[in-house]
Amino acid sequence: MQQLPSFDTLYQNCDAQTEPVGVAAAGGDDPTVLEALSTAAKRGWVRPIVCGNEERIRSLADELKLDLSPFTVLASEAPAITAVEQIHAGAASLLMKGQIATPDLMKAVLNRETGLRTGKVICQMVLMEIPRDQKSFLLTDTGITIAPTREQKEQLTDHLVETARRLGVEQPKIAVMAATEKVNEALPDTLDAEFLTQESKKGRWGAATISGPLSFDLAYHSGAGAKKRLDDPVIGQADGMLFPDLTSANLTVKAIMYTADCRFGGILCGTSAPVVFMSRADDTPTRLNSLAYTLEWLRRSRA
Numbered sequence: 001m002q003q004l005p006s007f008d009t010l011y012q013n014c015d016a017q018t019e020p021v022g023v024a025a026a027g028g029d030d031p032t033v034l035e036a037l038s039t040a041a042k043r044g045w046v047r048p049i050v051c052g053n054e055e056r057i058r059s060l061a062d063e064l065k066l067d068l069s070p071f072t073v074l075a076s077e078a079p080a081i082t083a084v085e086q087i088h089a090g091a092a093s094l095l096m097k098g099q100i101a102t103p104d105l106m107k108a109v110l111n112r113e114t115g116l117r118t119g120k121v122i123c124q125m126v127l128m129e130i131p132r133d134q135k136s137f138l139l140t141d142t143g144i145t146i147a148p149t150r151e152q153k154e155q156l157t158d159h160l161v162e163t164a165r166r167l168g169v170e171q172p173k174i175a176v177m178a179a180t181e182k183v184n185e186a187l188p189d190t191l192d193a194e195f196l197t198q199e200s201k202k203g204r205w206g207a208a209t210i211s212g213p214l215s216f217d218l219a220y221h222s223g224a225g226a227k228k229r230l231d232d233p234v235i236g237q238a239d240g241m242l243f244p245d246l247t248s249a250n251l252t253v254k255a256i257m258y259t260a261d262c263r264f265g266g267i268l269c270g271t272s273a274p275v276v277f278m279s280r281a282d283d284t285p286t287r288l289n290s291l292a293y294t295l296e297w298l299r300r301s302r303a
Contacts, residue, residue, distance in 0.1 A: 002169045004136035004239055007129055007263045010292040011095030012268025013299070014045045021295060023276070024049045024086035026079040026105055029056035034066055036287035040118075041070040045295060048072070049086050051079035052098070080108035084115060090165040095268075096292055102143070107245075109271060121145060121155040122270035124277055125163055126253050127219045127293050129263040135220075138163055138240035142249040143277065144267070150192050152221070153242065156198060160240035161208045166300040174205075175219035176237040177248070181230065183213065189244035196242075200240040209233050212242075216252065265289035267297060274298055 005013075020041070025033055028050025034057070037048040047070070050057055054075035061068045072091075076082035082099055086092040095116070097105050109116045109235025124143030129136045140156055141148065148156060157174060164172035176193035183190045193212030200210035211234035218226040243249035256262055265286060266276035276290045276298055 004127070004138070004164065004167050004169055005206075005296070006131075006134075006136060007289050008264070010289075010296050014040075014292050014295050015043055017044060017082055017295070017299070020044055020047045021094065021298065022047045022049060022086070023094050023291070024092035024110070025096040025301035026051055026083035026084035027100030028052045028073070029060055030099035031060060031064055032099040032282065032284045032287050033096070034061055034064060035284040036291060037071070038066045039096070039284075039288055040086060042292050045291065047092075049083070050091055050098070051073060051076045051082040052100075052280070061091050080105045080110075081114070084108045084111075087116065092273075094276060094298060095271075095273045096205060096291070097268075097278065097280075101119075106144075108244055109268075110276065116271040116273055116275075118270060118272050120158075120270040121148070121152045122268060123159055124266055125159060125269045126264055126266045126288075127167075127218065128170060128253070128256060129256070130260060131263065132261055137220075137238055139249060139253050140240070140242060140254045140269075141246060142243075144268070144287040146246045150195060153192055153196060154199070155270070156242055157205065160242060161205050163267075163269060163297065164239045166297050168300075169239050171207040171209070172174070172239040173234045173237050174200075174210045174240045174242060175182075175214040175234050176206060176210060176242045177216065177219065177241050178213030179215060181214055181218055181228070187213075189213065192244070197285070214238075216241075219225075263289055265291075265293040267294045 023046045040046045049072040051074045123141035126139045191215040219238040223236035266278040268277040276294045
C-alpha cells in the first residue's frame, strides 16, 4: 500500500537534487527564516532570495553568525510584492512566507494583474507526520478559506488528491470531515460530505476514494471503525482530510502541533507557483520541513 512520505524521506530526496531551486522569501528579517534558508542552501536545496529590510536582515545574520554569501538580499518596503516579482522574473520557482502578516502576503499573491492567481480556490495544505504511528496525512484548508462552499470543497478535494499524488500516492483516500459519520440535515457539512462521496463513486477523482462524513477518530484510527462496526476503505487509512471550515481545520492542526509528537509543514495550493506557507510563530525545523515538502511537490510537478 502506498503511503505519504515521512519528512526523513523528503529530506533525502532534497539532498539528492542536482541543482538548487530559487526561493523568494517575503519578510526575511526573522531568525527562523534565515536559519532555515541557510541550512537548505548548505545542503544544496535552494538559492535564497530574501526580501525586506536589508539593514535588519544583515544585522540579524551577523547576530546569528550566518554566512549570507549564498543569499541575494533585496531591500524592499513591500517584500511580498518584491518576492512575487522574483517568481515572474524567473529568478525563483517558489515563494516563502517569512516575517509578514498573511493578509499582506495574500494581497500580493491575489493581485489580479501581478499576483499568482490561477482561478482556483487557494488553500493551505499541511502535511502532518506522527512518527509514533508511522502515519503521514494531509489536512486542508487550515489557513485561507473561512467557510468553503460546496463548489469550493470540490476544488479543495482536487488539491488534496493532486497533492497526495505528487507525493507518491496514486490512489489516495480522502476523508471528508464532520462531527459525526451520519448524514444529518441539521448539519449541512454532512450533506456536502455525502455529495462529495457520491461524486467520487461516479469517478470524479479517478482512482481516488473520497468518503464522508467521517469524524477524526474514524479517519485516523481503524480501531474506531471496528468499535462502531463500520466498514469503509478510508477508515483508519486517510491520506488526506478535508475539513468543513477554517475554524475546525485550524483548531485541529494546531491541537496536534502543540500536543503530539509530530512533524509538519505547510504549502499554499491553487497558486501559479507553490508557496511555503506556515505561521510566523513556527520554528526553524518546521520552516525546513515546509521547504522540503514544497520542493518535493515542485519536483514531482516537473517530472
